[in-house]
Amino acid sequence: MQSKQVPFSKxxxxSSLICDYINQKPELEILYNRFPSLENFKLQIQEKSNSEFTNQTSRDILVDVLKEQYSNIDTSELTSVHIxxxxxxxxxxxxxxxxxNLFTGPLYFLYKIISTINLTTRLKQEYPEYNFVPVYWMATEDxxxxxINYFNFKGKKIHWEKNASGAVGxxxxxxxxxxxxxxxxxxxxxxxxxxxxxxxxxxxxEHKNLTDATRYLANELFKSHGLVIIDAADKALKREFIPFVKDELLNQTSFQEVSKTIENINTIENQPPYGIxxxxxEINLFYIKDNLRERIVFEEGVFKVLNTDIVWNENEILAHASEVPERFSPNVVMRPLYQEVILPNLCYIGGGGELAYWFQLKGFFDAVKVSFPILLLRNxxxxxxxxxxEKLKKLNISSTDVFLERxxxxxxxVREISNIxxxxxxxxxxxxxxxxxxxxxxxxxxxxxxxxxKAQEVKQIKGLEHLEKRLLKAQKRKLADEVSRMTDIKNELFPNQGLQERNTNFSEFYLEYGDQLIPSLxxxxxxxNTEFTILTL
Structure with missing residues (x-):
């Protein structure tokens, strides 16, 4: 097996935001706590250890919930030890x-979890006096x-037709x-x-709902590596989050603080702007009940659930949150906070889009006095x-060339291999x-x-460009065989002209490599490693 690295920027x-983060652009330091380096994890451990939310009661509740969730599946010894x-x-x-995602969805599901597993291994080697547990947080309330109702297999979409509403889990x-x-x-x-x-x-x-099915699948693929899978849609865990739910309802802290951060992001010098x-x-919570999942809003002096007749006054909704906290579901803005409140977590690992929204949350975490995790871009x-x-080598296609738009x-x-x-x-x-x-x-x-x-200049420049395109087209016809082979290899590696990891399902590679696929990864x-990896299996 061979491995090559290509800079993400190549x-x-x-996005420029992610590339600038990887390169530790100083202007971005206001958006995160610590950059993911081995030495910075020691500081993160110290900070998290002093957090009021990393207490024995919270830990005991977390373990009890996990044991209940694992009660009916084959748990590996390592996963049990981790729990x-x-x-x-x-x-x-x-x-x-x-x-x-159905049957894990695209390949990057595996890369997220493998990044998480491997980081815990590295940290244990560096800091043997601590234990590090890899966690997969299932988005059951999405x-x-x-x-999520499909996956791609050899250019074909395997699709699950179903009328669905409410939380997918x-x-x-x-x-x-x-x-x-x-x-x-x-x-x-x-x-x-x-x-x-x-x-x-x-x-x-053989499982009745999507949560149980996904837990079983992820456990089968990664139990030998000690992965711990959590469904946070649990009353005991939600009870830990009640103070933040009430703050969100009464003060809209997340809206105020994230809005300030958005203003700060927009002032960071970058061409083009980073974007949001x-x-x-104003309230970043959903209400979940049966097949219902709708936003909570504050209108005309009362709290409402959109598209329903559910209405509360202030005292009623606060009491309701205390009685049935499991019905209050954090959206994309509040979910990271929920995670960091109920887990003794040091680092969140995600893709570029995920890290981009986490960058908007640092001020919010500071305002509610919760430790902000280290953010790491997944492999x-x-x-x-x-x-x-071997084909790429024969065609003299470099590791950076292969990423070019087709x-x-x-x-x-064509220009490189032409004799003109x-x-x-x-x-x-x-x-x-x-x-x-x-x-x-x-x-x-x-x-x-x-x-x-000026008109004559534009006309003549366009004339040269037109002639250049015609000659290039003619040369492509002359080199049709080489062009065809290059197009074929490009399409194989970049299905639908996109990244393989965002399209292809792991099953395609499992057919070839079997139970050696995940261990090899x-x-x-x-x-x-802050570069894109090309693996030859």
Whole structure:
């Protein structure tokens, strides 16, 4: 197995905000607590240890909830040890979160969790006097069913048709037997295919709801690495969060503080501007009951649940929050706070989009006096076979070239392999120099001719560009075989002209590599490596 790294900024797939964070641009320091380095984790441990929320009572509640959630699944010895260790004051978590995507969804689900597992291993090596537990936070209260009800397999969308409303975690798994029947036909009947068929069946056909199915699946894939999976939609855990729910209802602290941070982000010098990932509501809570998941709003002096007849006055809603805290669900702005209140957490690992909205939350955490975690960009990976690597080598395609947008990629390679130079940049530069002389002549004689000179310059530049494109097109026809091979390898590695990790399901690679797939990834991914990884398996 071979591994290569490409700077994120060279891939074209990561925002300037993320690239500037990785490069530790000083202007961004106001948006985070500590940069993810081994030495900074010691400071984060000290800060979290002194947090009023990392207390014995909270730890005991967390362990009791986890034991209950694991009561009906095959728990590995390492996972059991990790859960029990959470009672100890020297135990901390490293957390990633993800939606309940059908059959894990795209590959980056694996990379998130592997980054989390590997970071706990590195930290244990560096700080052996502490325990570090990898946690996968299931987004069971999410409601975006259309984002999770499919996965891609060999260019085909495996889709779960269902009428769904409310939180996805409580959705029953009716209809997934039919999905499995179709998926199994595509898989075939090899040893690895049979395992995938059985895994899908045990997860989605033999479990009654999406939460239990996803917990089973993630546990089967990662239990040997001690992963702890948590469903935070639990009354005992929500009870820990009641003070923050009440503050949100009465004071709208998140809206005020995140709005201030957005103003600060907009003043950071950057071209183009960074942009905003999420915009806060005045109240960033949903109300969940049965199949209902709707926003809570304050209008006309009362609290309401949108699209329902549910209404409370102030005293009523505060009492209701104390009685049934499980019905109050934090949205994307409040969820990170909930996580950091109920877990002894040091670091959150996520993708670029996730980190972008976490950057908006530092001021909010400071205002409510909760320790802000270290933020780490998950590993990003392109997996290629040895055969594909050999093709790239023969076609003289570099590690950075392969990330180019397809047309740009092909044009660049055609220019490189052509026996003629189809780059008119020198001619255009020479032409512009000639027109500079004409501009000076017009200035000295009759300035009314400046417009005519400009028009002629534009016409001639466009003429050169048109000729350049025609010659390039002709050369592509002449080199049709090479272009075809380059296009094929590009499409293989970047399905739908996007990152493999955001499209392809792990099952495609499991068919080839079987139970060595995840161990190979674990062995070859460095969570603190701030570059994109290309793996040849």
């Amino acid at each position: 891939t074209g797939y990561f 029990e260790s959470l009672k100890l004051e020297n135990t901390f978590t490293i957390t990633t979160g993800h939606q309940l 409601h975006d069913f259309e984002e 409580v959705l029953d798994t009716d209809g997934l037997k039919e999905v499995l029947d179709l998926f199994a036909l595509d898989l075939g009947h090899t040893k690895n295919a049979d395992y995938l068929t059985a895994l899908f069946k045990k997860a989605y056909v 990932q999420v915009n806060p509501r 990003s990976v392109l997996i290629q076979t040895e055969k594909q690597a 047309d740009t990629f092909i044009n660049k390679k 130079d189809i780059d008119f940049s020198p001619q255009k530069k020479h032409l512009k120099a000639q027109f500079e002389d004409l501009y000076q002549l017009a200035e000295q004689t009759d300035t009314s001719f400046l417009g005519a000179v 674990v062995d070859n991914l460095d969570p603190l």
